[in-house]
Amino acid sequence: MVLGIGTTVAYALPALAGRWLGAHTAWQMLVLAWLLHALTLSTSLIGPEPHFGFAPALSGTAWLAMTVYGIERQVFPKLRPGWALAGVGAVTVLLAMAFPGATQHPSASGWLPLHFLLGIASYGLFAAAIVHAWWMTRAEKSMRSAQGDDGGLPLLTLERLTFRFVAAGFVLLSLTLLAGVLFSESLYGAGRGWRWDHKSIFAVLSWAVFATLLVGRRRFGWRGKRAVRVLYVGSGLLLLSYVGSRFVFEVVLGRSL
Numbered sequence: 001m002v003l004g005i006g007t008t009v010a011y012a013l014p015a016l017a018g019r020w021l022g023a024h025t026a027w028q029m030l031v032l033a034w035l036l037h038a039l040t041l042s043t044s045l046i047g048p049e050p051h052f053g054f055a056p057a058l059s060g061t062a063w064l065a066m067t068v069y070g071i072e073r074q075v076f077p078k079l080r081p082g083w084a085l086a087g088v089g090a091v092t093v094l095l096a097m098a099f100p101g102a103t104q105h106p107s108a109s110g111w112l113p114l115h116f117l118l119g120i121a122s123y124g125l126f127a128a129a130i131v132h133a134w135w136m137t138r139a140e141k142s143m144r145s146a147q148g149d150d151g152g153l154p155l156l157t158l159e160r161l162t163f164r165f166v167a168a169g170f171v172l173l174s175l176t177l178l179a180g181v182l183f184s185e186s187l188y189g190a191g192r193g194w195r196w197d198h199k200s201i202f203a204v205l206s207w208a209v210f211a212t213l214l215v216g217r218r219r220f221g222w223r224g225k226r227a228v229r230v231l232y233v234g235s236g237l238l239l240l241s242y243v244g245s246r247f248v249f250e251v252v253l254g255r256s257l
Contacts, residue, residue: 003043004097007036011090018083027073030086034070037063037089044100045116052116053101054246057123059092064124065131068165076153085131099250119176119242125169126210126235132162133228140224163217166231170210173238177203202241209234 010033014026021029041063044056066089069082136158143155153161180200213230216222222230 001097003036003040004093007033007040007093008090008097010036011086011093015083015087015090018086026083030066030082031070033086033089034063034066037066037093040093040096044096051101051103053099053250054243055092055095055099056101057116057120057243057246059096060117060120061123061127062089062092064121065127068124068128069131072153072161079153080135101246101250118172118179122169122172122176123238123242125165125172126238129162129165129169129231130235132158132165133231136162137225137228159223162231163214163227166210167214170207170214173203173207173210177207197245199241199245202237202244206234206237206241209237 010029014021014029014033018026037059041056041060044051062085066082066085069079069085073079073082135153136155139153139155139158209230213222213227213234216230217227
């Protein structure tokens, strides 16, 4: 609870008052929030009673997106301030405090947290791809209107980074699905193998959409609005797969999976 409140405050200050704090102070607050956020996530996955759910998954996704932003900020110092990402981070931490998720099943493997982290990593990379795709769309509109607002990154660089994140996220998503198919009972316990439920169906559909996007990019040169639309569709399906299904069970139905 203390870590969660501290993380939320550290994110909220630059999100709400970043322009008045000054670039250096706001950046220091983001770094502090990022560190506290990492500690908050570790307490849910590592401990005497590890637990997980839709809100911690969103929180982990936001943390990874902030990690990518922090790395890029070092490479591209003129990158636009990440106040919006800080706001998203604060909201997801509050959600994780309100909905911490279900405690890990007693018969589950000790490798299950690693499986969760693999899935979160794929979420985070696709989230980074969405952020870059949004920047790319804004940069295209700015170029057409002669405003020249590229957010600190050239248009071609944004496009290249977007598809690199998509490719990396696709690899991790493939590994996550493969582990779920081959090792479900080993990870979750006896009698808890792979099932064609809503989570699995949406995950496979998102995998197929991302595969189509990568093939279309490589074979047919997809780019611009078409590529961004396909990325949004795949990301929406992926969000519905785990986060959506867990939200329905935990919040709407009031029970764990």
